[in-house]
Amino acid sequence: MRILDRLKSRRQKSSGEVAKERLRLVLAHDRADISPGLLGTLKDEIIDVISQHVDIDADGVQVTISQSTRQSRLVADIPLMAGRRHRKKA
Amino acid sequence: MAARVITITSGKGGVGKTTIAANLSVALAMSGHRVVVIDADVGLRNLDMMLGLENRIVYDLVDVIEGRSRLRQALVHDKRLPELFLLPAAQTRDKSAVQPADMVRVCDELREQHDYIMIDSPAGIEQGFRYAIAPADEILIITNPEVAAVRDADRVVGLIEAEEKGPARLIINRINPDMVRRGEMLGIADVIELLAIDLIGTVPEEPDILVSANRGRPLAFSPDGCLAGQAFHNIARRLQGEDVPFLTLREQGMLGRLFSFVRAGGESS
Numbered sequence: 001m002r003i004l005d006r007l008k009s010r011r012q013k014s015s016g017e018v019a020k021e022r023l024r025l026v027l028a029h030d031r032a033d034i035s036p037g038l039l040g041t042l043k044d045e046i047i048d049v050i051s052q053h054v055d056i057d058a059d060g061v062q063v064t065i066s067q068s069t070r071q072s073r074l075v076a077d078i079p080l081m082a083g084r085r086h087r088k089k090a
Numbered sequence: 091m092a093a094r095v096i097t098i099t100s101g102k103g104g105v106g107k108t109t110i111a112a113n114l115s116v117a118l119a120m121s122g123h124r125v126v127v128i129d130a131d132v133g134l135r136n137l138d139m140m141l142g143l144e145n146r147i148v149y150d151l152v153d154v155i156e157g158r159s160r161l162r163q164a165l166v167h168d169k170r171l172p173e174l175f176l177l178p179a180a181q182t183r184d185k186s187a188v189q190p191a192d193m194v195r196v197c198d199e200l201r202e203q204h205d206y207i208m209i210d211s212p213a214g215i216e217q218g219f220r221y222a223i224a225p226a227d228e229i230l231i232i233t234n235p236e237v238a239a240v241r242d243a244d245r246v247v248g249l250i251e252a253e254e255k256g257p258a259r260l261i262i263n264r265i266n267p268d269m270v271r272r273g274e275m276l277g278i279a280d281v282i283e284l285l286a287i288d289l290i291g292t293v294p295e296e297p298d299i300l301v302s303a304n305r306g307r308p309l310a311f312s313p314d315g316c317l318a319g320q321a322f323h324n325i326a327r328r329l330q331g332e333d334v335p336f337l338t339l340r341e342q343g344m345l346g347r348l349f350s351f352v353r354a355g356g357e358s359s
Contacts, residue, residue: 014273019237020280027244027284 097226101242103213111210117326119174135179142306152180190224197225291325
């Protein structure tokens with residue numbers, strides 16, 4: 001019980017909000033029939049392919065499923081190294 | 091005269107399909123419609139108990155399908171309402187005893203004599219669900235504001251779209267306005283947004299629902315002073331095409347207003 005309370009106070013969101021966020025994600029995966037594992041594989045391969053041509057920030061890449069009404073789409077957000085203001089030397 | 095066939099389904103079990111099937115059937119019959127409600131949960135029949143008709147069953151759905159009984163003989167008349175009939179499920183058989191074409195045939199035979207044929211679908215997305223939606227003109231999907239029920243409802247929405255059945259409309263059952271207000275339960279707007287289908291009604295969680303099941307007398311028989319009972323009648327009216335405003339606890343009568351003030355701070359989940 002005490003652990004539960006501590007967990008509760010650490011995250012500020014109400015359980016209703018958490019439920020909604022978790023459902024939004026899981027429904028997007030269910031509808032598209034893409035498991036989180038497959039999404040990870042897609043992400044790795046997208047990074048490989050793009051990196052062959054463009055210098056990208058691999059750590060910043062995000063591949064997600066987005067949902068508008070009942071239409072699903074795969075969204076890849078790929079930060080380019082060239083676009084960074086404070087460019088770090090790798 | 092062609093009846094409308096309305097299937098009540100959910101994916102997940104225990105969300106209130108049978109309670110809602112019983113109450114909507116009673117509400118429709120109370121407004122003068124000729125209603126048959128079919129228990130499609132072969133092997134796990136319960137609609138007879140909800141309606142208090144369990145001692146009156148002679149034949150069942152599978153007897154009709156397999157030719158041991160004529161359809162009219164199997165219908166159990168609810169003596170409290172002249173226009174309400176139950177077609178019970180078989181209790182000692184399983185879902186493999188019924189094919190989608192059987193349900194279509196049974197409903198086609200009932201269509202001429204009735205206005206509404208309500209089908210109480212079994213839980214799940216297998217055979218029982220398939221035959222329950224086969225004859226449907228419309229589908230009501232029942233869910234609770236709870237992660238497992240919403241996820242399963244979404245699967246069912248997808249399957250119904252794939253089968254080109256429907257239109258499907260949503261009933262959110264077992265809403266606890268207090269919990270919604272505290273942010274500890276998904277609200278009505280959240281569930282609609284997630285599932286992206288039209289809402290036909292919401293039903294608050296109330297102890298009276300269990301009491302009415304104990305007695306075999308659905309709440310819809312006496313809806314006065316009871317939000318859930320009113321909610322069932324409102325849904326029945328919307329099914330008939332009436333434009334009934336959605337219940338918020340605030341919009342109740344004096345008693346309801348007091349009730350909502352005390353219990354829910356006037357917030358309609």
